[in-house]
Amino acid sequence: MAKARQSSERGNAANDGARETPDILSLLTSDHAEVRAAFDDYERLGEDSAKASERQELAQRICRMLTVHATIEEEFFYPAARAAGVDPDLLDEAKVEHASARTLIAGIEAAGPDERLYDAKLKVLGEYVNHHVQEEESELFPQVRRAKMDLHEIVMPMATRRAELMQAGLALGHSSDQAAKSSADASAMG
Numbered sequence: 226m227a228k229a230r231q232s233s234e235r236g237n238a239a240n241d242g243a244r245e246t247p248d249i250l251s252l253l254t255s256d257h258a259e260v261r262a263a264f265d266d267y268e269r270l271g272e273d274s275a276k277a278s279e280r281q282e283l284a285q286r287i288c289r290m291l292t293v294h295a296t297i298e299e300e301f302f303y304p305a306a307r308a309a310g311v312d313p314d315l316l317d318e319a320k321v322e323h324a325s326a327r328t329l330i331a332g333i334e335a336a337g338p339d340e341r342l343y344d345a346k347l348k349v350l351g352e353y354v355n356h357h358v359q360e361e362e363s364e365l366f367p368q369v370r371r372a373k374m375d376l377h378e379i380v381m382p383m384a385t386r387r388a389e390l391m392q393a394g395l396a397l398g399h400s401s402d403q404a405a406k407s408s409a410d411a412s413a414m415g
């Protein structure tokens with residue numbers, strides 16, 4: 226009996242082959258981990274009194290990663306979660322938090338690494354992002370898992386959009402204008 230169940234489980238696993246690609250929540254979670262690691266790197270650079278140019282380069286990378294991440298969440302993930310019946314208040318709060326993070330990001334992008342408050346700005350952004358990510362992972366994602374939402378459907382378009390935004394940012398050496406514009410367009414659409 227147990228043997229039959231085992232082999233049927235193996236059968237299901239084989240049938241699920243097409244679903245082995247990461248789902249939307251794993252993709253977002255790995256983005257979160259990547260940005261958290263970048264903030265840790267920044268803190269280490271500060272302790273090592275690294276050159277201003279190194280700190281600025283990393284700070285700009287962090288800002289770019291965050292802007293792109295927030296944009297794809299707003300364009301794909303949040304609308305899909307809303308349509309699946311996830312608590313709209315939670316999604317509204319997340320969007321407002323993105324807007325506040327963008328204000329902090331703009332402050333960093335407009336500042337020079339030698340500015341007295343530069344490191345403090347990075348630190349506050351890091352703490353703010355930590356709080357936001359924690360809410361997404363502990364409140365929003367569990368709701369999404371419970372909702373009847375296809376966790377694979379938006380993976381490809383979202384990954385494509387992310388690559389496109391990162392590319393645009395690298396080409397310009399400055400992604401936030403592009404990404405912020407896309408996000409404003411997305412916000413205008415609802």
Ligand SMILES: [Fe+2]
Pocket residue numbers: 295298319323357361
């Ligand atoms: Fe978010």
Ligand SMILES: [Fe+2]
Pocket residue numbers: 253257294298358361
């Ligand atoms: Fe996120």
